[in-house]
Amino acid sequence: MGKKVVIAIGGNSLIQDDSRQKVEDQYQAVCETAKHIAGMVAQGYDVIVTHGNGPQVGFILRRSEIAQQVASMHAVPLFICGADTQGAIGYQIQQALDNEFAKRGLAKKAIAVVTQVVVDPHDAAFQKPTKPIGSFYTQEQAAAIQQDHPDWVMVSDAGRGYRRVVASPQPQEIVEKDIIAGLIQSGYCVVGVGGGGIPVVRNADGTLTGVDAVIDKDFASSLLASEIGADVLIISTGVEKVCLNFGRPNQTTLDTVSLSQLKQYAAENHFAPGSMLPKIQAIIRFLEKGGKKAIITNPESLEKAIAGQTGTHIRA
């Protein structure tokens, strides 16, 4: 087997901009990302793909709420919206990867695994929503929405606009972990923990029940990477490199940093909560649990980044 690399694809990185959010736009973005992932597979890496669902799960939830208001249709629970995104995005990634593998004559198949992730029902996150989902709104739009929906919690998301936030408990256990490990061992390119995994709680009798939340896919990807003993965790997002003083005139990019330097920068608030901070925290967890290396970059830079030519590299 080659080196095991977990690549976490950001939900926002599959949404190009406000005017290109249609299903076919997302498929195009998936296909672009798949080319670079297939390029890594061609180099001999065993790639495991995970993906976010922040924008997509918010769109599905909103559609269901509007359908309830205007057509008295039934509500769709948030965890089912998450399961829907796992199926739809997982299908797109699986197909795009298989097409790329075939084009390159690679004897490889992708397989998306419906993945449940256990959370603690008493996680404090259920009382304090932090995970941005769905559309970005201007300050004026956010104020108007807040009047119509007093129960919504809205936050500013990394200076990009305002977004609704939902509960995001910590992932504790990946239910299908052994199945994923077996499929990797059998040579499949596995797509797992989509959207951070479908949040479930384990009942006293051992059964599972879905709960309304959106797990951070960076934390779920970090857990998966640790549990399968990945050599590298790559977080693919909207920026080629992580920045210090992001969005300010004195912004600089990071090339290679140590774990202790990264912790220091996080303590100095260089990374925005709800966007870059969870990626940094996920990498810290992976490296502290024995991982050797992590990279943050954008989809188009994946092959160059694994070759050490770009991206932000963090070493244990």
Ligand SMILES: Nc1ncnc2c1ncn2[C@@H]1O[C@H](COP(=O)(O)OP(=O)(O)O)[C@@H](O)[C@H]1O
């Ligand atoms: N310090 C930082 N360096 C680089 N990007 C940052 C930083 N802080 C916040 N960001 C923003 O965070 C975004 C990544 O978060 P997000 O879009 O939520 O992730 P995802 O790709 O997983 O959906 C970047 O595209 C950038 O706009």
Ligand SMILES: NC(=O)OP(=O)(O)O
């Ligand atoms: N579930 C999740 O973390 O999605 P994003 O990466 O799209 O925010």
